[in-house]
Amino acid sequence: MSLCAECFHQGDHTGHDFNMFRSQAGGACDCGDSNVMRESGFCRRHQIKSSSNIPCVPKDLLMMSEFVLPRFIFCLIQYLREGYNEPAADVPSEKDLSKVLQLLEPQISFLEDLTKMGGAMRSVLTQVLTNQQNYKDLTSGLGENTCAKKSHEKYLIALKSSGLTYPEDKLVYGIQEPSAGTSTLAVQGFAGATGTLGQLDSSDEEDQDGSQGLGKRKRVKLSSSTKDQSIMDVLKHKSFLEELLFWTIKYEFPQKMVTFLLNMLPDQEYKVAFTKTFVQHYAFIMKTLKKSHESDTMSNRIVHISVQLFSNEELARQVTEECQLLDIMVTVLLYMMESCLIKSELQDEENSLHVVVNCGEALLKNNTYWPLVSDFINILSHQSVAKKFLEDHGLLVTWMNFVSFFQGMNLNKRELNEHVEFESQTYYAAFAAELEACAQPMWGLLSHCKVRETQEYTRNVVRYCLEALQDWFDAINFVDEPAPNQVTFHLPLHRYYAMFLSKAVKCQELDLDSVLPDQEMLMKLMIHPLQIQASLAEIHSNMWVRNGLQIKGQAMTYVQSHFCNSMIDPDIYLLQVCASRLDPDYFISSVFERFKVVDLLTMASQHQNTVLDAEHERSMLEGALTFLVILLSLRLHLGMSDDEILRAEMVAQLCMNDRTHKNPNPKSGIIPGSYSFESVLSAVADFKAPVFEPGGSMQQGMYTPKAEVWDQEFDPVMVILRTVYRRDVQSAMDRYTAFLKQNGKFPGNPWPPYKKRTPLHPSYKGLMRLLHCKTLHIVLFTLLYKILMDHQNLSEHVLCMVLYLIELGLENSADEESDEEASACGPERCHDSWFPGSNLVANMRHFINYVRVRVPETAPEVKRDSPASTSSDSLGSLQNSGTAQVFSLVAERRKKFQEIINRSSNEANQVVRPKTSRKQNSYYPPWLDDIEILIQPEIPKYSHGDGITAVERILLKAALQSRMNKRIIEEICRKVTPPVPPRKVTAAEKKTLDKEERRQKARERQQKLLAEFASRQKSFMETAMDVDSPENDIPMEITTAEPQVSEAVYDCVICGQSGPSSEDRPTGLVVLLQASSVLGQCRDNTEPKKLPITEEEQIYPWDTCAAVHDVRLSLLQRYFKDSSCLLAVSIGWEGGVYVQTCGHTLHIDCHKSYMESLRNDQVLQGFSVDKGEFTCPLCRQFANSVLPCYPGSNMENNLWQRPSNKSLQDLIKEVEELQGRPGAFPSETNLSKEMESVMKDIKNTTQKKYRDYSKTPGSPDNDFLFMYSVARTNLELELIHRGGNLCSGGASTAGKRSCLNQLFHVLALHMRLYSIDSEFNPWRKLTQLEEMNSQLGNEEQQPEVPILYHDVTSLLLIQILMMPQPLHKDHFTCIVKVLFALLYTQALVALSVKCNEEDRSAWKHTGALKKNTCDAEKSYKVLLSFVISELSKGKLYHEEGAQECAMVSPIAWSSESMEKYLQDFCLPFLRITSLLQHHLFGEDLPSCQEEEEFSVLSSCLGLLPTFYQTEHPFISASCLDWPVPAFDIIAQWCSEINSFTERHAEQGKALLIQESRWKLPHLLQLPENYNTIFQYYHRKTCSVCTKVPKDPAVCLVCGTFVCLKGLCCKQQSYCECVLHSQNCGAGTGIFLLVNASVIIIIRGHRFCLWGSVYLDAHGEEDRDLRRGKPLYICKERYKVLEQQWISHTFDHINKRWGPHYNGL
Secondary structure: OOOOHHHHHHOOOOOOOOOOOOOOOOOOOOOOOOOOOOHHHOOHHHHHHHHOOOOOOOHHHHHHHHHHHHHHHHHHHHHHHHHOOOOOOOOOOHHHHHHHHHHHHHHHHHHHHHHOOOHHHHHHHHHHHHOHHHHHHHHOOOOOOHHHHHHHHHHHHHHHHOOOEOOOHHHHHOOOOOOHHHOOOHHHHHOOOHHHHHOOOOOOOOOOOOOHHHHHHHHHHHHOOHHHHHHHHEOOOOOHHHHHHHHHHHOOOOHHHHHHHHHOOOOHHHHHHHHHHHHHOHHHHHHHHHHOOOHHHHHHHHHHHHHHHHOOHHHHHHHHHHHOHHHHHHHHHHHHHHOOEEEOOOOOOOOOOOEEEOOOOHHHHOOOOHHHHHHHHHHHOOHHHHHHHHHOHHHHHHHHHHHHOOOOOOOEEOOOOOOOOOOOOOHHHHHHHHHHHHHHHHHHHHOOOOOHHHHHHHHHHHHHHHHHHHHHHHHOOOOOOOOOOEEOOOOHHHHHHHHHHHHHHHHOOOOHHHHOOOHHHHHHHHHHHHHHHHHHHHHHOOOOHHHOHHHHHHHHHHHOOOOHHHOHHHHHHHHHHHHHHOOHHHHHHHHHHHOOOHHHOOOOOOOOOOOOOHHHHHHHHHHHHHHHHHHHHOOOOOOOOHHHHHHHHHHHHHHHOOEOOOOOOOOOOOOOOHHHHHHHHHHHEEEEOOOOOOOOOOOOOEEEEOHHHHHHHOOHHHHHHHOOOHHHHHHHHHHHHHHHHHOOOOOOOOOOOOOOOOOOOHHHHHHHHHHHOHHHHHHHHHHHHHHHOOOOOOOHHHHHHHHHHHHHHHHOOOOOOOOOOOOOOOOOOHHHHHOOOOOHHHHHOOOOOEOOOOOOOOOOOOOOEOOOOOOEOOOOOOOOOOOEOOOOOOOHHHHHHHHHHOOOHHHHHHHHOOOOOOOOOOOOOHHHOOOHHHHOOOOHHHOOOOHHHHHHHHHHHHHHHOHHHHHHHHHHHHHHOOOOOOOOOOHHHHHHHHHHHHHHHHHHHHHHHHHHHHHHHHHHHHHHHOOOOOOOOOOOOOOOOOOOOOEOOEEEOOOOOEEOOOOOOOEEEEEEEEEEOOHHHOEOOOOOOEOOOOOOOOOOHHHEHHHHHHHHHHHHHHHOOHHHHHHHOOOOOOOEEEEEEEEEEEEHHHHHHHHHHHHHOOOOOOOOHHHOOEEOOOOOOEEOEEEEOOOOEOOOOHHHHOOOOOOHHHHHHHHHHHHHOOOOOOOOOHHHHHHHHHHHHHHHHOOHHHOOOOOOOOOHHHHHHHHHHHHHHHHHHHHHHOOOOOOOOOOOHHHHOOOHHHHHHHHHHHHOOOOOOOOOOHHHHHHOOOOHHHHOOOOOOOOOOOHHHOOHHHHHHHHHHOOOOOOOHHHHHHHHHHHHHHHHHHHHHHHHHHOOHHHHHHHHHHHHHOOOOOOHHHOHHHHHHHHHHHHOOOOOOOOOOHHHHHHOOOOOOOHHHHHHHHHHHHHHHHHHHHHHHHHHHOOOOOOOOHHHHHHHHHHHOOOOOHHHOOOOOOOHHHHOOOOOOHHHHHHHHHHHHHHHHOOOHHHHHHHHOOOOOOOOOOOOEOOOEHHHHHHHHOOOOOOOOOOOOOOEEEEOOOOOEEEOOOHHHOEOOEOHHHHHHHHHHOOEEEEEEOOOOEEEEEEOOEEEEEEOOEEOOOOOOOHHHOOOOOOEEOHHHHHHHHHHHHOOOHHHHOOOOEEOOOOO
């Protein structure tokens, strides 16, 4: 059933399983329909409706619509008739059709709107659409109206061209005029009208491939019944609805029409009429679909309609009874497939009469048939309909006929000489066709055969299935041997037969023999499935290699999880049934013959194999043995319950690999119902939540097997059966080994464990006779003997399988049988005498004294005495036996065990000795020590281990089963292990022992080598990633030219040479320049911003850092001189340039040639070389520029320690002098050119609007501002990467690979070209007192920015970058001290503005008293009182009206809170300055507690004399060091403010209160449940184009709603997402795609799919919302996303980038 979102959310669905999907074609909501769902499940709205009486609509209200609508609809139909021109080559020209539809869009939309007006209007529409009289009157075309006539003629032409006839009323309908109720199917009128229809040809297609006779033969059979004929070719329209549907089909289901027809469905009367009409047109739909070019779109729309109609059981039953729905469907499917039949070449190529579908045809390749098949599956899910089908013999015959078209399709012939030229890829079409057209209807039918009462149905199916199979064997002329080198994987008839047999025995208690055919038929039935099993082994042995990769694809698909239930499982089951009923010796011989290994099963030392190359023998033998093991141990259909099957399947999948929830067992035929699925899953597996490392891959929640599952339930047989790749078996074994090691159960390499099987269902007991037949025993004996003799063709895997078979035999032995019958299975009877009977237990202890062998002429006659027995070793030529499979290594331990079991107790003597037991190298029967063992044989000790354990386990079981065996084992052990040391080791054993030792040594050598490789790799990675460690590389700190200067040495990662960077051959750092707006997203509010999910919630960006700085700059520019404003602030909060490096260096000339080679490289790269992008040649990190390293010395530590003796005043003068020197640009060297070009790169990284803030464009002040802001941006971002403070000291990766030092050199070099006029240099204002009169002259111009409005951090960068590089530490400290004094004054001013009048006057008073004390300049109270008294002279504190209250914080200021305010105000500056000092001088950053940060940083910067540090409470003012008398300079600064506030007091106040405490940037906070986002945004209209976007997206940085790829919002060829990424993130955008739950990242001209931060309850993504499960936010993933955004590492971590061409 389907519900609309509204009803779904208003109902209670806790604990229900559901899928949410976006319906493209509308549809009807089933809520309120009690036929479909229980009333208790209705939503709140429908529950009320169902209980209350709905009033009727007055008739007068509807009269108008009843009168107008028929004409309106007729008008629409006339348009459709007119617009349809029968195209020339039977191809409707789509353009014409879509034009007509465009013209009609308003009319159809009008109808669609009417349907939304509620029930009353829908019932009027229903009346109009189904009224036959109206239709007749308006459309007959009989009146005078020529237009109507013409239109009617066009309609008739359209009918004819569709291969349909319009039965003339007189002829056909004279017999009975159908009443209005049965207006649907023309068939009813055709009782006697066979004459007219006989001549019609059933198909308008020509037969292909000249196989006319054949096609006709088939078709005649189909077309002989008139009923079929009429189904295909007759249409008679008797109402508007019918003709409307006809045109809807003709126009290939236009979306609007489909939506209109579906929206009408809530009207019950309409629903019935429409369903009947749809069925009537079914054949016509099929024909149109076959011709359509857009069959995919059309298929989707057909299914959208049919699923609404046929899901309702009541309706489906009604249509089945009244309109022969089943007949129509089966016939239509049959006709559809008929058009692409070809002759089958299976078996008898010449004379075969069987036809199969051609998988190369478009019909199959494009899955054109699926809408019809899915309808069929849909109606078969209703019990009443399925019963009708199973009771109707005619239908069953037709259906088996249909299935036989797929029997033997896509035949493969093995290429023996050369590789096939063209690898056909049709196989997938074949597998899909069998699964969808044959298997799924079969599962549908089987679901209704669950109880005893349905036995009859099974008998019917089995009967017609066997008949069809018999016909098939006859048609392909099959006798007894399959044709060599041919295989088809498609035997749907066999599989139908097998699955109905299984169901009959399992659920219906039918006697198996009553539905089985005779022995001859059984022998025929087993041939083809067995052929497939043998071919699988051949394909894995590379015998089909010349057929190309596609044959491997087929072998894999055959066992793949979606197909195995419908393919390999029924095949194996059918073989099990045949094996249980046929002679076991015959069956075993057939197996070895099919696997072509009979010649190998001889005891001779050499043999000739006529059908198999030597290199394939071993893997084919392994294949045969594995097949036998699977055949004998698989119980899927032989007695396991559904839950046990589900559990076994799940365990097998989980043992191979951990799985996601949707994937532990995606079977097609598995029992539906998630209740058992969930409970079994929780019983066998533990949930492993996803782990997240930033930079790691996005993991999903996984399920991993519980320990007890490995211990007791791991079943290697099931794993082998279910593996698509052989490596999965190995993976399961590796995981099993790891589990045993971890739990201390077994240290070595274990063998696959033996798992106890579910008891067999009594009907299949015969299967076990295979284990007790002489042929198998002889094969096993021969193989054990050969393994003991270390024969080259036998692997450990063979031994493992042989032992497995013996163990199976012991587990399933009957009581001592004396079945002495001779098995008649070959020309020679000699082997009958090998064993007395066929019981494994008895044969185990039988001594074989000699074997007579036929030796090929080529071999020397070999006679050896085997040491402990008289068995003369020779070759038993057993033609009828053989064996094969997959594992590894021959280990001699296993050998022993075989022999014993090999019931040659004689041989056992020698086998058992070498090292079967942990004690003194020999086997010691455990029951001699502990008699308990015989009583409770299930001992965990033997359940896990290697071959030795297996031998012990088998001997123990043999002893348990018979006293004689027990006695003989004891005897052999006494013989073999006398108390004296062992006599001698036989040659064979010695050989195997040596071999084992050699192998052990080889393994150890290999381990050593691997370990060495691993350590080399590790050290390489360390050096590769740390080229930038301080010893040899980055922060190269350059200081003044002192003695013992060591030049910094760089390694070029391209040419590998080391050397200093020089003027002529500069070295550069590989860097990535990117514009960033991350800083601009900082807010001063800790409250997180949420993504808006209602109309009320909106996000306003005015509290972000970028907005605040913008406002400040524009305010300054309004009142002050432009050039001065541009020195008072920093830009780059939005669109700032961030520089990052991987730390590797290269010569700039090497880099140029590297770029040249990239340019010529044709390989498609994920980056654009023309834009200068490349990847670092060493670590492959993305980069786009090279930052030249300034030649100079490495940093020296001696400068650090030397305290300077100069006074602060001297240093201030020196700084001024150095700044005054004009910076000449260095001569034209390579280095200077590179410096210039990298500066250009930096400028071009960001857009012009983020560089140009001056009122006069292009002014040098702009460049100046931009350059020092680049330095600011990089310092601020590093601070954010360190978490916003420096408490953690230098222990941050952010500092590890910094390139700030080199960046500073480049910036300083360029900044010194713009010397600031010394008049305006802020340094003067900071360090000198001016004469008061100089300020009076410039009243008329705009004044300069008062120094207290300057941003101190910007001043710091300006002062430092204006100095010649390298910089002296003394000068740096001097600049910091001077600026700190200014900063502290700003803090005091801000504090004075923040507090109220009383506080101010109180502080003014207290501070004034202390003004004359000795350390008055270092007391904040004194300074604050002075600031207040100075500023009171102006108007700053005036105008305190009502609005002032808003600004005043109500807190009472204590001295602690004031101290904290002052410290917090100064901290951001101290942090940036400390970072700068760290990069320029290489000084380590100290780590500290948060509360100590101020004091630690200030002492680190040299602001705080050491003796102050001990003071406890720490006073920030003690860091002050005034360059000139404090009160004088403060008075000077305050007077600037006063003169400004005279005119603009408000703005003056606003500019003083700077918000310096920005919080870290964050992405928007997302809601817990994804559905809240989806419901709000997927219908939201775009604010630009006011349409609902097709692909809506939301920016996760600012919450803007955009149209992804929407042409509607395109501006100058940029689509909206790309445009937004430039405006919001300066080129970086993070968007959530609402309809897909996926996040995409846009970075510049590239984009990538990042993944999803919403996962379902099992930790899995649901991309494109395909599975429709509820999704919840995964906070860890979102953190990773945010981390990548803040650290600018999208380019490095995400690998799959592609260009977006501005189209997103």
